[in-house]
Amino acid sequence: MPAVSPQPTRRERNKQQKLDRITAAAGELFAEHGVDDVTTQQIADKADIGTGTLFLYAKTKGELLLLVQNAHYAEALKRGRADAETIPDVLDAVMAILQPIVECNRVQVDNGRTYLKEMVFGDPTEPRHSEALHIVAQTEEAIAAVLARGGMLSAADAATAAHVISAIMFLGMAGSADPASRVEDIVQDVRSQVRLLLRSP
Amino acid sequence: MPAVSPQPTRRERNKQQKLDRITAAAGELFAEHGVDDVTTQQIADKADIGTGTLFLYAKTKGELLLLVQNAHYAEALKRGRADAETIPDVLDAVMAILQPIVECNRVQVDNGRTYLKEMVFGDPTEPRHSEALHIVAQTEEAIAAVLARGGMLSAADAATAAHVISAIMFLGMAGSADPASRVEDIVQDVRSQVRLLLRSP
């Protein structure tokens, strides 16, 4: 008989366990085969739940991908933010934030692109979707902070510029469907656009 | 007995007629009900062809939307480009190009957003998709021309800036899923970002 569990009621614990199993199953299958080549049945089977149950935890297959990828993106943002602090040049610092995100996005090209699609065109009332938008907002805040650091831009302009930069990165990643296009190329493409925005030498 | 037909062979004429019927049917149904509330069956029925036939003319439902919307977009671009010529201020001229495109995109919000989705995430090997990308390229060229007009930017920078502006517009339109958000608001939002990019007063 263990001491007081972290979760109060049994129901809550069961729900959490199921969500964990779903997350693990979806994560593994998506990573292995790509989101398009995995059926919701497979995920349900691997998580050892009924098909219907799956959709109590994620309203669409897209939400399942958000569930899996959000964690990776948050992680990438954290790394980039830390890197940026050590870099004096503003453009370099901004790119230090973007780099890990692009890398993360290209680990599995199809999944990365579908994730972006889901973010922009998915149902904003779903919790995993809001979570994704929150990460984007955090990313823009981090960029704005770097921009404001230089003191060349007002706070409002820094926020606007950060928004533009996030748009540049977004379409930079979404645009290149070819899995052969390397991360480095995308980053360079984004960099040249950001450089112009910042009027960096 | 009419004189020599514009199309040489009977097969070619039949194919063209069918494509016309499909375009008309899809256009009317999409405009009336929105792309999500129209089935490919309905389109096939209205065009008076079999279901299978439909997919000989457009590989996916998304391609059908591209087929219908591309014409509207090309039209919007044409209007904007003409407007821009009469406007001396660079920022105003750029916005004159963007305005009709945003309007066109918001005629039916769902269709507009699905069109954008299809453009970025659709199959680039399909002919209607290339056509859409061509319109985007033309839009960017028109913007670049306006930017170069001022002489403040090199040709290369103008092209890059035009690309950024198209990204800003794209996410400006895609981002606001709420049909209540008015065209004017989106345009204002885009304008403030473009103003910063151009360092316009």
Next chain:
DNA sequence: ACTCATGTCTGAGCCCACTCAGTTATTTGC
């Protein structure tokens, strides 16, 4: 005219994301 070859059409059927009416588990009130 009569093949044969080549291009076009077709709809029954497949696949798969998602639903919902019915079942089972958990909690609450007595």
Next chain:
DNA sequence: GCAAATAACTGAGTGGGCTCAGACATGAGT
């Protein structure tokens, strides 16, 4: 403990985009 109430689960079923094996039309060769 035992109902009643409530929450969670389930899988057969549904709808819709898309396919493909076979039917049909057209044009070319003779």
